[in-house]
Amino acid sequence: MTALPVSKTVWDALLRMRGGVAEDDFAGDPAWDLYAPLARRSGGSFVVAQVGQSLDGRVATVDGDAAPISGPDGFAHLHRLRALSDAVVVGAGCVVADDPRLTVREVAGPSPVRVIIDPSGRVPAGARSLSGEGITILVRAEECDAPAPCETICLPRGPGGRLCPQALIAALADRGLHHLLIEGGAATIRHFLESGQVDRLHVTIAPIIIGSGAPGLSLQPISHLSQALRPRCRTVDLGSDLLFDCAFDRGR
Ligand SMILES: NC(=O)c1ccc[n+]([C@@H]2O[C@H](COP(=O)([O-])OP(=O)(O)OC[C@H]3O[C@@H](n4cnc5c(N)ncnc54)[C@H](OP(=O)(O)O)[C@@H]3O)[C@@H](O)[C@H]2O)c1
DSSP, X not given: OOOOOOOHHHHHHHHHHHTTOOOOOOTTOHHHHHHHHHHOOOSSOEEEEEEEEETTSBSSOTTOOOTTOSOHHHHHHHXXXXXXXXXXXXXXXXXXXXXXXXOOOSSXXXXXXXXXXXXXXXXXXXXXXXXXXXXXXXXXXXXXXXXXXXXXEEEOBOGGGOBOHHHHHHHHHHTTOOEEEEEEOHHHHHXXXXXXXXXXXXXXXXXXXXXXXXXXXXXXXOSSGGGSOXXXXXXXXXXXXXXXEEEOOOOO
């Protein structure tokens, strides 16, 4: 596979557009065509979910070993998605399992605000995403009275104990955070997908087979393929990984 060329000229223009500066137009450049829809600011919320998985759809082994599944180009793509987002959203499971920093390190660009959905306050205070530089927001259920080391958003629990993704998107928009990257894990992406709150789903596939372990995506069971989600989709050869860039019509 051939690595997607991302020139400094185009990447700098994408970062300017992410910052709200009048946009250049590099239409036809593969990197521009991929990233411009994510960098362009329209004033409304825009939600991108991403998962980096193996050929057999796994994101971790049965013992929780999750790094590195993506190859270097898939990893750089993830960091580009972070750099183009106002906030990166992860679930408590991902933070407890992987202790990610959620910063931009592989490419030039700003690190997003970190948003951790931790309804019951089980994320340890020493987690790197809580103690690193930059802003972190914890999303808690209203009844949770665990101490919080940073700003919190409190949401009521809905059916199944879920915190409503639409309510979270609105609460983040109130704070000026419109472009959101839902980075995982599977349960967090599931809640956004099942409530119809995803504009783009980026699935990067690395050519490894794990054979068992945590799935990248997992939704409610369906009986018929006619009930399957069928996003508009194109593939992009990132180099070490293949990207499926999937577009949904998000219910607004
Ligand atoms: N390859 C990748 O792209 C990638 C990215 C991220 C993570 N991962 C892997 O994914 C695994 C973790 O995924 P996971 O599915 O177990 O966990 P997760 O999605 O990170 O976290 C799930 C937990 O977050 C909370 N949560 C998230 N959304 C919620 C909502 N709408 N309402 C209520 N609670 C919500 C709940 O916490 P409570 O249980 O406390 O209620 C839920 O159990 C790890 O193995 C990690 O390595 C892979």
